[in-house]
Amino acid sequence: MKFRTFAAFIAPSVLMMMIFIAAPLVSEFIQSFYQTQPIVDMVQVETCTPGFVTQTCVTETKPRPTPDDAGKMRTETNFIGWQRYGNVLEPAKARDAIRNLDPAALLAIDFWGALRFMLTFTFITLPLVIGLGLAIAIVVNNTARSVRGPVIFVSLLPFIITPVIGALAIRWLFVGDGIRTRAMEHYSGTDIAIFAQGRAIEILMMFFRVWHVAPFAFVIFYAGLQGVNQDSIEAALIDGANRFERLRYVVIPHLMPLIVFVTLIHLMDAYRVFREIVGFRAEAYVRSLQYLTCDYLSPDNTGNRAISRASASSMLTMIGIVVLLIPLLRRTWRDHQGSC
Amino acid sequence: MTIRAPRQPLSLRLTLAASLTLWCLIAAFPIFWITVMSFNVPLDAFAASPWDVSLARSPAHRARG
Amino acid sequence: MGSTAMAACAFENTVPLKSLTAGFEAWKSATSAMAECRNFTPELGQEFATKQPEAFAANPSLYHIGGVANETIVPLLNAGTIRPLDDLVAKYGQNLKPNQLIKVDGKIMAIAMMVHTQHLMNRKDILEQAGVAVPTTWDEVLMAAEKIKAAGLVDYLLGATTKAGWNFGEKFVNMYFGMGGALINADGTPSVNNEAGVKTLVTLKALTAYMDLEYLISDSTYVQQQFQQGKIAMANLWASRGGAMDDAAESKVVGRVDGGIAPTAMAGGAPATTLWWDGIVIAKNITDEEADAAFKVAMEGIDTEMVTAHNDDAIWLVEGYVPGRLAQGAIATASATPPKPSYPSTTTQGLMHSALGDNLSAFFTGEKSAAGTLAAVEAFHTTGAKEAGVLK
Numbered sequence: 001m002k003f004r005t006f007a008a009f010i011a012p013s014v015l016m017m018m019i020f021i022a023a024p025l026v027s028e029f030i031q032s033f034y035q036t037q038p039i040v041d042m043v044q045v046e047t048c049t050p051g052f053v054t055q056t057c058v059t060e061t062k063p064r065p066t067p068d069d070a071g072k073m074r075t076e077t078n079f080i081g082w083q084r085y086g087n088v089l090e091p092a093k094a095r096d097a098i099r100n101l102d103p104a105a106l107l108a109i110d111f112w113g114a115l116r117f118m119l120t121f122t123f124i125t126l127p128l129v130i131g132l133g134l135a136i137a138i139v140v141n142n143t144a145r146s147v148r149g150p151v152i153f154v155s156l157l158p159f160i161i162t163p164v165i166g167a168l169a170i171r172w173l174f175v176g177d178g179i180r181t182r183a184m185e186h187y188s189g190t191d192i193a194i195f196a197q198g199r200a201i202e203i204l205m206m207f208f209r210v211w212h213v214a215p216f217a218f219v220i221f222y223a224g225l226q227g228v229n230q231d232s233i234e235a236a237l238i239d240g241a242n243r244f245e246r247l248r249y250v251v252i253p254h255l256m257p258l259i260v261f262v263t264l265i266h267l268m269d270a271y272r273v274f275r276e277i278v279g280f281r282a283e284a285y286v287r288s289l290q291y292l293t294c295d296y297l298s299p300d301n302t303g304n305r306a307i308s309r310a311s312a313s314s315m316l317t318m319i320g321i322v323v324l325l326i327p328l329l330r331r332t333w334r335d336h337q338g339s340c
Numbered sequence: 341m342t343i344r345a346p347r348q349p350l351s352l353r354l355t356l357a358a359s360l361t362l363w364c365l366i367a368a369f370p371i372f373w374i375t376v377m378s379f380n381v382p383l384d385a386f387a388a389s390p391w392d393v394s395l396a397r398s399p400a401h402r403a404r405g
Numbered sequence: 406m407g408s409t410a411m412a413a414c415a416f417e418n419t420v421p422l423k424s425l426t427a428g429f430e431a432w433k434s435a436t437s438a439m440a441e442c443r444n445f446t447p448e449l450g451q452e453f454a455t456k457q458p459e460a461f462a463a464n465p466s467l468y469h470i471g472g473v474a475n476e477t478i479v480p481l482l483n484a485g486t487i488r489p490l491d492d493l494v495a496k497y498g499q500n501l502k503p504n505q506l507i508k509v510d511g512k513i514m515a516i517a518m519m520v521h522t523q524h525l526m527n528r529k530d531i532l533e534q535a536g537v538a539v540p541t542t543w544d545e546v547l548m549a550a551e552k553i554k555a556a557g558l559v560d561y562l563l564g565a566t567t568k569a570g571w572n573f574g575e576k577f578v579n580m581y582f583g584m585g586g587a588l589i590n591a592d593g594t595p596s597v598n599n600e601a602g603v604k605t606l607v608t609l610k611a612l613t614a615y616m617d618l619e620y621l622i623s624d625s626t627y628v629q630q631q632f633q634q635g636k637i638a639m640a641n642l643w644a645s646r647g648g649a650m651d652d653a654a655e656s657k658v659v660g661r662v663d664g665g666i667a668p669t670a671m672a673g674g675a676p677a678t679t680l681w682w683d684g685i686v687i688a689k690n691i692t693d694e695e696a697d698a699a700f701k702v703a704m705e706g707i708d709t710e711m712v713t714a715h716n717d718d719a720i721w722l723v724e725g726y727v728p729g730r731l732a733q734g735a736i737a738t739a740s741a742t743p744p745k746p747s748y749p750s751t752t753t754q755g756l757m758h759s760a761l762g763d764n765l766s767a768f769f770t771g772e773k774s775a776a777g778t779l780a781a782v783e784a785f786h787t788t789g790a791k792e793a794g795v796l797k
Binding site for chain 1: 619
């Protein structure tokens with residue numbers, strides 16, 4: 001294809017990506033170095049509020065934004081450099097914790113604790129998702145055709161359901177006196193409170209993610225399995241390969257590009273874990289960077305928002321994802337170069 | 341002449357069938373449960389016997405007539 | 406959709422009006438009374454606090470009437486997007502009690518319709534069975550819990566709205582004020598890492614020993630359900646949840662839950678809880694004619710007729726309210742001496758509340774010590790205050 005035709009083809013997509021992805025990213029990057037604040041004075045204000053019978057009046061010192069002549073709130077924007085990143089990363093405290101070899105102190109800092117959770121979540125769920133997806137694909141491929149349709153439908157259900165609803169469903173099964181917990185209590189004879197224990201909640205969240213994403217891996221690998229080269233299988237049979245050797249030396253290499261693809265997608269998604277924390281209401285025990293960003297951005301009831309800290313933490317999330325994906329992307333690039 | 345792979349031994353077929361059934365149960369159960377709960381009163385979420393609730397035999401069902 | 410006696414509105418409203426308020430029962434009653442005046446579109450929901458600041462700052466404002474409470478009036482006050490109501494009250498507010506006028510810096514900025522507080526709901530039948538009087542201090546609560554536990558009458562002795570985040574922050578604020586502490590110094594710096602703060606954390610920890618282990622996910626709905634399922638004996642719960650205890654469709658303990666006064670934390674101190682009010686404000690970025698009509702409609706919404714028809718929805722401040730059985734505890738709490746504090750309506754309080762909500766769970770999961778947790782709260786507050794520009 002001539003380059004000009006190619007350029008014309010992709011121009012609309014590239015333009016959309018520039019407007020909706022690149023420009024906001026650049027603006028956010030710049031925003032993380034600036035800070036906009038209302039100009040406030042500390043004033044003494046008397047506030048009268050109802051008691052049940054009579055009013056109570058208190059005089060308190062409040063910060064009050066001073067309006068300009070038109071009655072609008074004045075704000076000032078300052079350049080603050082790396083200060084917000086410092087607030088999020090807390091390098092001084094982190095360095096002390098590392099020097100004193102004190103992991104608890106390091107993990108007590110929001111950012112590093114979140115990072116720990118995100119990395120364990122991602123790297124434990126990854127092999128499980130791929131393994132389970134592959135296993136289901138191979139087993140379904142071996143099933144009788146008559147049953148295959150319904151089995152595929154049921155296997156896809158966890159992926160079709162909205163993640164928040166799925167997380168809530170699993171939560172209700174296990175929280176307090178949910179039926180799963182009661183079944184476990186019945187068999188073990190002890191009182192079980194899964195949601196009181198940080199580790200247990202983490203394991204439940206990982207279980208949920210694997211349950212939710214394995215069907216996606218299954219569908220992709222199943223499609224890949226339909227294209228396995230029959231000649232290679234026959235050659236392997238003639239060479240006397242047993243079932244497992246056929247799997248290892250013919251099927252898996254054939255599926256490798258798909259495995260890399262699923263790994264890429266899963267790394268990106270699992271690193272930005274958020275819905276599980278919300279669905280399981282686990283924010284007291286574990287947080288992720290995505291959750292922290294949302295938390296900074298959510299206004300509290302008096303209207304305060306930590307926008308520049310949110311920009312800093314979302315920039316840090318992006319950097320983390322890029323770092324995670326570099327090895328895979330390099331490998332794909334090298335494979336691509338090699339095959340030309 | 342195409343060479344066919346040897347037939348799978350019965351034990352392997354049974355194991356595969358059993359694991360597939362187990363996976364289908366795990367995949368479907370939470371959704372089945374929320375569907376059942378969507379027809380029931382909140383009281384039933386803590387009912388003593390989940391079977392009664394699923395098969396619409398709980399007191400709340402009977403009370404609603 | 407209950408059978409409401411269609412109390413007719415005193416006048417027919419011709420100006421199209423909109424309101425944005427919270428979604429709980431009291432607001433449903435008030436806005437449906439307002440809707441009887443015609444040309445009125447209420448919007449109710451729990452996300453109202455996020456929508457209000459921007460909606461009211463629009464010109465013209467997206468809503469004419471807003472439903473606010475102690476905290477949620479602050480962003481509107483700061484941005485100057487609500488109007489003083491002194492002249493409107495003079496014209497149409499004859500039926501208002503002086504207690505209902507929320508004054509800030511001498512100007513009436515809101516009209517309160519109800520008060521709200523957390524107080525001690527308890528299963529009086531269980532307390533009687535265990536031979537325990539209704540506790541009036543937190544120490545008595547602990548002793549009562551011990552006795553009921555020994556008698557083995559109920560699954561968990563205590564429930565509490567200790568969900569990590571806003572709920573837990575509120576619990577701390579209530580107890581801390583009860584211990585006589587002040588959260589913020591006059592210069593805006595935080596003051597929580599002190600003796601009162603540590604005592605608060607220690608007392609709260611002692612209480613958790615009697616609670617369901619999963620207390621860090623326990624919000625008001627969770628505690629309400631625990632009561633309804635007969636699983637707990639006592640809890641400091643919002644007065645508005647009282648009605649649900651007698652709801653036959655959900656509750657197994659109809660008629661057995663009573664409202665008691667909120668316990669005090671110090672001998673001779675005020676009840677360790679804060680007083681909240683809910684009321685209406687009128688937007689500034691609307692024409693005076695619209696503001697006039699909006700105020701008239703709002704007055705219809707919170708008049709005696711509405712309160713008589715929906716008596717048990719809230720602790721109304723309006724003339725004609727007759728406190729029911731479940732309201733006694735809240736009223737005793739509200740009229741106790743020394744009086745308990747009103748929840749402060751300031752930006753710095755909002756920042757402190759977020760700092761508490763985000764950082765307290767570390768003490769309860771055993772991650773940090775009491776002093777360490779409170780130091781983290783202060784550091785979080787300082788960062789937030791500097792970012793918001795209230796601290797230099």
